[in-house]
Amino acid sequence: MKLHSLLAEDLVLHRLEARDRDGILREMAAGLEARQKAVFGGRLLRNLQKREEMGTTAIGYGVAIPHCRMKGLKSPALLLGLSKEGVHFKAVDGKLSHVFFLLVAPEDNPGAGLRLLAAIAALTRKTRTLPSKLLKAATAADVLETLRAEEEKTRA
Secondary structure (H helix, E strand, C coil), X not given: CCHHHHCCHHHEECCCCCCCHHHHHHHHHHHHHHHCHHXXXXXXXXXXXXXXXXXXXXXXXXXXXXXXXXXXXXXXXXXXXXXXXXXXXCCXXXXXXXXXXXXXXXXXXXXXXXXXXXXXXXXHHHCCCXXXXXXXXXXXXXXXXXXXXXXXXXXX
């Protein structure tokens, strides 16, 4: 599954301003809800917070995948956010998280979300330099091109 094909420039928050985990969740939820307000109805942030209370979604290597499932979606929704400074997200490796893949899966099709989670984790494992490369991108378009190039490299 190609992550870059699920994203567009308006689904990339190139410079997140939040400095803590709750702020990142709030900023990213607002970004995705602005694009799909009718579907989420203001519930996205609370669902993400509930999931985060169960355990961290930071997988290490500077990457976190805040995620949840929600009713009303026909297919998964993905938003990519970047924090140059990094945020303590309780990562398993103790490092700051800089890259955030916000994933919302349809409640009645959790498999779609699991496949995306696996794809993000695999890409992160194979290209541990992904965060630094994405952070060097000057624009949202550059972020998407960098992501596409890294995905292509790992498939070769």
